[in-house]
Amino acid sequence: MATRRTYGSYNDGCASAHALDLIGDRWALIVVRELLLGPKRFIDLQHDIPGIGPGALSRRLQELEESGVVVRRALPRPADVTVYDLTDWGRDLEEVNAALSRWAVRSPRLPLEADMSPDTLVLAMRSHARAVPGDGPSRVVALRLTDARTAGNEPVAYLATAGPAGTTITKRPLPDHVDARVEATTAAWKALVIGGAPLEDAGITVIGDTAAVRVLLDATRLDGGQGA
Secondary structure, eight states, X not given: OOOOOOSGGGTOOOHHHHHHHHHOSTTHHHHHHTTTTSOBOHHHHHHHSTTOOHHHHHHHHHHHHHTTSEEEEEXXXXXXXXXXXXXXXXXXXXXXXXXXXXXXXXXXXXXXTSOOOHHHHHHHHHHHOOOOSSSOOXXXXXXXEEOOSSSSOOOEEEEEEEETTEEEEEESOXXXXXXXXXXXXXXXXXXXXXXXXXXXXXXXXXXXXXXXXXXXXXXXXXXXXXXX
């Protein structure tokens, strides 16, 4: 297979052109996106990126490693598995992913009917997250999302905090005490965050303070019901 020439080889010294040399190949930025919230095994990346073959995924991971964007490491026992993670420099690409998300929501060809992985949906929320108006208390919501694209998936846990100081959503074990707990498929949660559906019609499970869930949605819902 012929190696693609870099923009630099055409005497183009632009930094944005060099960025495309690093992450502009098909699947490269999608692989990065799926690692922004934490490391994953090769098999997890295959599952979370429908359409990518093992050969293409191996090539992209190798190229991203060589570029200093991704690092491969072994988790200690009892996990005892090899995972792929972003370097500190690679994690800075969340700003790029967020900027692309905010830009693309205005596209008339955005595939609003398509589903998303749990991490991708949470990244969309983070891209558009904003502080809660007023001086009320922060609300903490435990969010468990199940990938609706295929059957038999385990839910993925995220902890969201929304308040006047800002809104954060992280991928982490959930604490015992929160204002509300939400169980939802990615399709149902996307209908709320991106589709603008009413909470009452979403078909999700809320345990605890429903008002806290509304605060989180108001702080992360995409403007105008657009997608990310």
